[in-house]
Amino acid sequence: MNGRMTSALAVTAGLALAGTAHAQEDFPQQPVTIVVPFSPGGSNDIVARQLGQQLQELWGEPVVIENRPGGGATIGSAYLAEQDPDGYTLMIASVTFTMNAAVQSELPYDSREDFTPIALIGQVPLVIGARPDIPAETPQELITYLQESDEPLSYGATGVGSIQHFAGELFNQAAGTEVQVIQYPGGAPAMTDVMGGHIEYSIGSMTQMKPQIDEGNIKGIAVTSLERSDAMPDLPTLAESGLEDFEVIQWWAILGPDGMDQALVDEINEDINQVLSSDAFTEFLAADGGTPRPMSAQETADFMTRNFDRWAQVAEEAGIREE
Amino acid sequence: MDVWANIVIGFDTALSPTNLIYCLLGVSLGTFFGMLPGIGSLAAVSMLLPITFYLEPTTALVMLAGVYYGAEYGGSTSSILLNLPGTPSNAVTCLDGYPMSQQGRAGVALFSTTIASFIGGTLGVIALYLLAPLIVRWALAFGPAEYFAIMLFGLVAAATVTQDAPAKGLAMVVLGMLLGTVGADITSGVPRFHFGFFELRDGINFIALAMGLFGVSEIILSIAQSVDKPFIQKVTLRSMVPTRDEVRRSVMPVFRGAGIGGFFGALPGTGPSIATFIGYAIEKRLSSTPERFGKGAIEGIVSPESANNAAVQAAFIPTMTLGIPGSATMAVMMGALLIHGIQPGPQLMNQNPDIFWGLAASFWIGNLLLLILNIPLIGLWVRMLKIPYGVLYPAVICFICIGVYTVRTSTFDVFLVLFFGLMGYVLRLLRFELAPILIGFILGPMVEENFKRAMLIYRGDFGEIMGRPISGTLLAMTAALLVWTFWSVMRARRREIRREARWADD
Numbered sequence: 001m002n003g004r005m006t007s008a009l010a011v012t013a014g015l016a017l018a019g020t021a022h023a024q025e026d027f028p029q030q031p032v033t034i035v036v037p038f039s040p041g042g043s044n045d046i047v048a049r050q051l052g053q054q055l056q057e058l059w060g061e062p063v064v065i066e067n068r069p070g071g072g073a074t075i076g077s078a079y080l081a082e083q084d085p086d087g088y089t090l091m092i093a094s095v096t097f098t099m100n101a102a103v104q105s106e107l108p109y110d111s112r113e114d115f116t117p118i119a120l121i122g123q124v125p126l127v128i129g130a131r132p133d134i135p136a137e138t139p140q141e142l143i144t145y146l147q148e149s150d151e152p153l154s155y156g157a158t159g160v161g162s163i164q165h166f167a168g169e170l171f172n173q174a175a176g177t178e179v180q181v182i183q184y185p186g187g188a189p190a191m192t193d194v195m196g197g198h199i200e201y202s203i204g205s206m207t208q209m210k211p212q213i214d215e216g217n218i219k220g221i222a223v224t225s226l227e228r229s230d231a232m233p234d235l236p237t238l239a240e241s242g243l244e245d246f247e248v249i250q251w252w253a254i255l256g257p258d259g260m261d262q263a264l265v266d267e268i269n270e271d272i273n274q275v276l277s278s279d280a281f282t283e284f285l286a287a288d289g290g291t292p293r294p295m296s297a298q299e300t301a302d303f304m305t306r307n308f309d310r311w312a313q314v315a316e317e318a319g320i321r322e323e
Numbered sequence: 324m325d326v327w328a329n330i331v332i333g334f335d336t337a338l339s340p341t342n343l344i345y346c347l348l349g350v351s352l353g354t355f356f357g358m359l360p361g362i363g364s365l366a367a368v369s370m371l372l373p374i375t376f377y378l379e380p381t382t383a384l385v386m387l388a389g390v391y392y393g394a395e396y397g398g399s400t401s402s403i404l405l406n407l408p409g410t411p412s413n414a415v416t417c418l419d420g421y422p423m424s425q426q427g428r429a430g431v432a433l434f435s436t437t438i439a440s441f442i443g444g445t446l447g448v449i450a451l452y453l454l455a456p457l458i459v460r461w462a463l464a465f466g467p468a469e470y471f472a473i474m475l476f477g478l479v480a481a482a483t484v485t486q487d488a489p490a491k492g493l494a495m496v497v498l499g500m501l502l503g504t505v506g507a508d509i510t511s512g513v514p515r516f517h518f519g520f521f522e523l524r525d526g527i528n529f530i531a532l533a534m535g536l537f538g539v540s541e542i543i544l545s546i547a548q549s550v551d552k553p554f555i556q557k558v559t560l561r562s563m564v565p566t567r568d569e570v571r572r573s574v575m576p577v578f579r580g581a582g583i584g585g586f587f588g589a590l591p592g593t594g595p596s597i598a599t600f601i602g603y604a605i606e607k608r609l610s611s612t613p614e615r616f617g618k619g620a621i622e623g624i625v626s627p628e629s630a631n632n633a634a635v636q637a638a639f640i641p642t643m644t645l646g647i648p649g650s651a652t653m654a655v656m657m658g659a660l661l662i663h664g665i666q667p668g669p670q671l672m673n674q675n676p677d678i679f680w681g682l683a684a685s686f687w688i689g690n691l692l693l694l695i696l697n698i699p700l701i702g703l704w705v706r707m708l709k710i711p712y713g714v715l716y717p718a719v720i721c722f723i724c725i726g727v728y729t730v731r732t733s734t735f736d737v738f739l740v741l742f743f744g745l746m747g748y749v750l751r752l753l754r755f756e757l758a759p760i761l762i763g764f765i766l767g768p769m770v771e772e773n774f775k776r777a778m779l780i781y782r783g784d785f786g787e788i789m790g791r792p793i794s795g796t797l798l799a800m801t802a803a804l805l806v807w808t809f810w811s812v813m814r815a816r817r818r819e820i821r822r823e824a825r826w827a828d829d
Contacts, residue, residue: 039655040369041654041655041659069732070524071522071524071525074524075521078521152782160510160511180780180782182467182776182780183509183510185592193466193467196463196466208646211646211670212646215669217645322511
C-alpha cells in the first residue's frame with residue numbers, strides 16, 4: 001500500500017514536470033533500468049543509485065538499478081548491447097570500459113560500435129598512497145627513492161588492465177622506474193598490503209584512500225588528475241611535480257545500446273545534465289573528491305573515443321595485455 | 324578508550340526500540356533465509372539491501388548484520404535435518420549432523436549447534452569489543468607470504484579429514500583445487516579452463532558448487548533410492564538435552580571452534596567457510612576416537628558451528644575498523660554504509676562511536692534473540708521432516724535456483740548447479756566424499772594467488788618466505804604436520820603387516 005502511494009505521488013510529480021520540461025516527447029512512459037555491471041556497493045553502483053534516484057524524481061517513473069556483475073564489466077555490457085535502443089535500458093560505464101577494449105581480445109561486443117554514449121556523469125582522481133614508513137613525502141622524493149633503492153620494489157593493482165594497473169604503468173613510464181606490479185582481487189586487499197608495508201604503494205580510488213590517509217595508515221603522495229582535488233587540497237598533482245601532463249582519472253558515463261534515436265539521446269542527456277547541476281548531486285560526488293562533468297552527447301562520444309585511443313596506445317607501449 | 328563507556332554507548336544505541344525491532348526482524352529473516360537451502364547470507368543480504376536504503380544508517384546495518392549472522396545460524400538446521408546445507412559454510416555440519424538426525428537425535432543436534440553458535444557468536448562479539456584495534460594491527464602483519472603459509476597449512480590440515488580411504492579424499496581435494504583454477508588468473512589475466520563460456524571467466528560460483536554438490540545430489544540420491552520416510556522424532560524438551568557425556572565432549576570443541584573462527588574471521592579474505600572446515604579438521608585430529616566422526620559425533624557439529632558464528636562476528640573487525648571488507652557479504656554491507664554516506668574505516672570508531680559500538684552491542688543482542696528464538700522453534704523445525712518429499716524437494720530445488728541466481732544474476736550459474744548436482748551424485752555413488760572438494764576449491768586458489776604474489780614481491784626468492792617469522796613458523800608447522808601424518812600412516816600400516824604376519828605364523 002505504501003509503495004502504491006509513493007508511486008502515485010511520483011506520477012503526479014512527474015506529470016507536473018512533464019508539462020514544463022518536456023514539450024517534445026514524454027520520455028519515459030515506463031520504468032527505466034540502469035544496468036550496473038558490478039556488484040552492489042562499489043563506486044559505479046553508488047553513483048548509479050544516486051543518479052537513478054534523482055532521475056526518478058525528475059521523470060516521475062521508477063528508475064531500477066540492476067546489478068549484472070562479472071567479467072570486469074563485460075557481462076553487463078554484453079547484456080546492454082542486446083537490449084532495445086528505446087532508452088529504457090541504460091548502463092553506467094566507467095573508464096574501465098575503455099580500458100577493457102584495449103586489453104581483452106575476445107570481447108563479445110564491439111566497445112566502440114555497439115553502444116550509444118549518452119552523457120558523462122563526473123570524474124574523480126586516483127591517489128598514490130604509499131606504505132606509512134616509506135622514506136619519501138613528495139612525488140619527487142618518491143621517484144628518487146624508487147629509482148635509487150636496491151630493494152625489490154612492488155606496487156599493487158587490481159588485475160591486468162585495471163585502471164590501477166594502467167595508472168601504475170603510466171607512472172613507471174613517466175618516472176623512469178621499473179616497479180613490479182602485484183595484482184590483487186580488489187582495491188581493498190591491495191591497500192591492506194600497503195598498510196602492512198608489504199608493497200611500496202598503490203594508486204587507488206580516492207574514496208578508499210582518503211580515510212586511510214587521514215588516519216595515517218597510508219601516506220598520501222599525489223593525485224593523478226591535472227588539477228588538485230578539493231577533497232584533499234594538500235596533495236600535489238603529478239603534473240605539477242615534474243611528470244608533465246600526467247592524468248589518469250576515474251570517470252563514469254551513461255551508455256545505451258547502439259542505434260538510439262538522436263532526439264531521444266539528447267533528451268536523456270539534458271535530463272542527466274539537469275541532475276548533475278543540482279546541489280544534491282554535486283555534494284554527493286564532492287564527498288569522495290569527485291566533480292560532475294556535464295557534456296553534450298556528442299562531446300561524450302568524442303571523450304570516449306579519445307579514451308579508447310589513449311588506452312590502446314598505453315597498453316601497446318607498456319605491454320599491458322592478457323598473456 | 325574505556326571499555327565500560329563503550330559498552331554503555333553501545334547498548335544505549337542498540338536498545339532503542341527501533342533498532343531492537345529491526346534487529347529482531349533481521350535475525351528472523353536471516354534464520355529463515357539461512358534455513359532455506361541455497362539462499363545463503365550473501366543472497367539474503369543482497370536481496371534485503373534495497374529495503375534498508377530508507378532506514379537510518381545504524382538501523383540499516385543492525386538489520387543487515389542480523390540477516391547475515393541469522394543466516395549462518397539458521398543454515399545448520401537444514402544441514403542437520405535434510406543433509407542440505409543452508410549456506411556453504413554449513414556444509415561441514417552435514418557430516419555429523421545428518422547422521423545424528425538419522426539416529427533420531429535431531430533435537431539434540433539442533434540444540435547443541437544453537438548453543439555452540441551462541442557461544443561462538445558471543446566470543447566473537449567480545450573479541451570485537453576488546454581486541455578490535457589489536458587484532459587489526461596483527462592482521463596487517465599478514466602479507467602474501469603469510470597468507471600463503473597459513474592457507475597451505477589449512478590445506479594440509481584439512482586435506483586429510485577423510486573417512487576410510489585417504490587416497491580418495493586427497494583425490495577430491497585435488498579435484499576441488501582444479502575446479503578452483505577455472506577463471507581468469509589474476510596475475511596474468513589469462514582466462515583458464517573456461518571452455519568458451521564467458522561466464523566462467525570469473526571462475527565457478529562457490530555457492531553453485533556447494534549447492535550442486537551437496538543439495539541437488541542429495542535430492543537425486545533420495546529419489547533414486549526412494550528412501551522411506553525417516554521415523555518421527557521426539558521433540559519434547561527432554562529429548563533435546565544432550566547427555567552429560569556429550570556436554571563434556573562439547574565444551575572444548577566449542578571454545579576451540581570460537582578461537583579458530585575468530586582468527587579466520589578477522590583475517591580479511593578468508594571467512595567462515597574456511598573456519599568451519601579447519602575447526603572440524605582440528606577436532607578430528609585431536610580426538611582420541613576419530614573413527615566416530617562422520618557417524619554422528621557431537622564434536623563434529625559444535626566446533627564448526629561455533630567457528631562459523633565467531634568468524635561472522637570477527638569479520639566485522641577488519642570491515643569496521645579498517646574499512647576492508649573480508650568477504651563478498653561484507654562488501655555488500657560496507658556498500659550499505661557508503662550509500663548512507665558513512666565511510667567505514669579507521670575514523671568510524673572515533674567519529675561515530677554510537678554507530679560502531681551500537682552495532683557491536685546489537686550483534687550480541689541479536690545472538691541472544693537468536694537463542695531465544697531458536698530453542699522453542701526446534702520442535703517446529705524437526706516437524707519439517709514430516710513434509711512429504713514430493714512437496715519438500717521441488718521447493719528446495721526452487722530455493723537453490725533463486726539463491727544461486729541472485730548472487731550473480733546469472734542463469735548460467737543455475738545450470739552450473741545442475742551440472743554439479745549430477746557430478747555430486749555420481750561421486751557419491753562411487754563413495755567419494757564431497758567436503759574435501761569444497762576445501763580444495765576455497766583454499767587452492769588462495770594458496771596459488773598468494774604464492775604468486777609473494778614470489779613476485781621477493782623476485783622468486785623462496786628463502787624470503789621461509790625467513791619471515793610468521794610464514795616461516797607456519798611452514799615449519801605444515802612440514803611437521805605432513806611428517807606426522809605420514810609417520811602415523813606408516814605406523815598403522817606396519818602394525819597391520821605385523822598382525823598379518825602373526826596370523827600367517829599361526
